[in-house]
Amino acid sequence: MTLPIVARNYREQSPLVFCLTNTVVTNFTANVLLASGAAPAMTDLPGEARPFAAAASAVLVNLGTPTTEQLRAMEEAVESASAAGTPWVLDPVAVGALPVRTEFARRIVARRPTLIRGNASEIMALAGWESSGRGVDSLDSVQEAIAAGRELAVKYGSVVAISGEADAIIDAQRTVLVHTNGIGLTRITGGGCALGAVCAGMLAVHEDPFEAAVAAHGYYGLAAEKALAASSGPGSFAVAFLDSLAAVEPAALETLNCEEKTYA
Ligand SMILES: Nc1ncnc2c1ncn2[C@@H]1O[C@H](COP(=O)(O)OP(=O)(O)O)[C@@H](O)[C@H]1O
Numbered sequence: 001m002t003l004p005i006v007a008r009n010y011r012e013q014s015p016l017v018f019c020l021t022n023t024v025v026t027n028f029t030a031n032v033l034l035a036s037g038a039a040p041a042m043t044d045l046p047g048e049a050r051p052f053a054a055a056a057s058a059v060l061v062n063l064g065t066p067t068t069e070q071l072r073a074m075e076e077a078v079e080s081a082s083a084a085g086t087p088w089v090l091d092p093v094a095v096g097a098l099p100v101r102t103e104f105a106r107r108i109v110a111r112r113p114t115l116i117r118g119n120a121s122e123i124m125a126l127a128g129w130e131s132s133g134r135g136v137d138s139l140d141s142v143q144e145a146i147a148a149g150r151e152l153a154v155k156y157g158s159v160v161a162i163s164g165e166a167d168a169i170i171d172a173q174r175t176v177l178v179h180t181n182g183i184g185l186t187r188i189t190g191g192g193c194a195l196g197a198v199c200a201g202m203l204a205v206h207e208d209p210f211e212a213a214v215a216a217h218g219y220y221g222l223a224a225e226k227a228l229a230a231s232s233g234p235g236s237f238a239v240a241f242l243d244s245l246a247a248v249e250p251a252a253l254e255t256l257n258c259e260e261k262t263y264a
Pocket residue numbers: 118119120136137138163164165166167180181182183184185186190191192193195220221
C-alpha cells in the first residue's frame with residue numbers, strides 16, 4: 001500500500017472538506033482538519049449544500065444531532081456529491097439507538113457512500129443486525145461487526161471502517177485491521193466524528209478509497225499515540241492531539257501495524 005503517499009498528498013493538496021456534522025463536535029472537527037493540513041467548511045443550510053457539495057473536495061455527513069432542516073441539506077449534499085463524483089462519508093452516529101436517524105441512514109446509504117465510518121454497534125445496526133449501542137457509544141466489538149461491515153460493503157459498493165480497539169477497514173474483497181493505541185480519543189467527545197472528516201479528506205486525494213481509509217485511520221491513530229504520551233488527562237490530550245496531528249510525518253505510515261485478515 002502507498003500510505004505515506006496518501007498522507008503526503010493530503011498535506012500538499014489541503015482538501016476542502018465540507019462537513020454537515022453535529023453541534024457537539026463541529027469546532028473540534030474543524031480544528032482537527034486544520035491541524036492535519038486540510039481545509040474545513042461547515043454549513044448545513046438547504047440551498048447551500050447542493051452547490052457546495054459539488055465544489056468541495058469531499059463531503060462528510062454525520063448524523064450526531066440531526067434537525068429536519070439539516071437532514072434536508074444532507075439529502076441535497078449527497079445527491080449533488082454523487083452527481084459530481086465528489087467522495088462522501090456517512091457517519092451513522094447512534095443509528096440503532098434512535099429512530100429518526102436510523103430510518104434516514106438506512107435510506108441515504110442506498111446512495112452508495114464512498115465510505116461508511118462508525119463504531120461496531122452503528123455498523124451492525126445500519127446493516128439491519130441486532131446491536132447494543134448505548135447512545136453514541138458501542139457495546140459491541142469490532143470483531144462482531146466485521147461481517148455486518150462486509151454486507152454493507154458488498155451491497156453498496158462502499159468501503160466500511162469500524163473503529164474500536166483496532167480499526168477494521170473493509171471492502172468486498174479485503175479486510176485490514178489497523179493497530180494503534182487510540183484510547184485517548186475515547187475520553188474526549190468527537191474522537192470518532194473528527195476521524196470521519198479526516199477520512200473524507202484522504203478520499204479526496206487518493207483514487208483507491210480502501211487505501212485512503214487505511215491511511216486516515218493509521219495517521220489519526222499515530223497522532224493519538226503521540227498525544228497520549230505528551231498529555232496528563234483528557235483536557236491536555238485534546239490539545240496535544242491537535243499538535244500531534246500537525247507533527248506526525250507521512251513517512252511514519254511506512255511502519256504502521258496493519259494486519260490483513262482473510263475470512264471464509
Ligand atoms: N478500546 C479502544 N482502545 C483504543 N482506541 C480506541 C478504542 N476504542 C476506540 N478507539 C479509537 O478511538 C477513535 C474513535 O473511535 P470510537 O470511539 O469507536 O468512535 P465513535 O466516537 O464513533 O464511537 C478511533 O481512532 C479508534 O481507533
